[in-house]
Amino acid sequence: MATVRRPEPRKTRKCPLCGHAAEEDYRPFCSKRCKQLDLGRWLDESYRVPVVETDDLDIDGEDEPYDS
Numbered sequence: 001m002a003t004v005r006r007p008e009p010r011k012t013r014k015c016p017l018c019g020h021a022a023e024e025d026y027r028p029f030c031s032k033r034c035k036q037l038d039l040g041r042w043l044d045e046s047y048r049v050p051v052v053e054t055d056d057l058d059i060d061g062e063d064e065p066y067d068s
């Protein structure tokens, strides 16, 4: 399946890291790279990403509330 870039409605899940459309194989990320990046990131920073399938979640990663 070719990667066609088109204006996606909010229905489509987007990679929380780069905002590209998520790939089935790497949900909720767009690629293995982003998935691993994110994994490494929260392991590193102890930041938690709720594993949800919410469509209109607007996580950009940096503005998460920390409970410290």
Ligand SMILES: [Zn+2]
Binding pocket: 015, 016, 017, 018, 019, 020, 029, 030, 031, 034
């Ligand atoms: Zn991505």
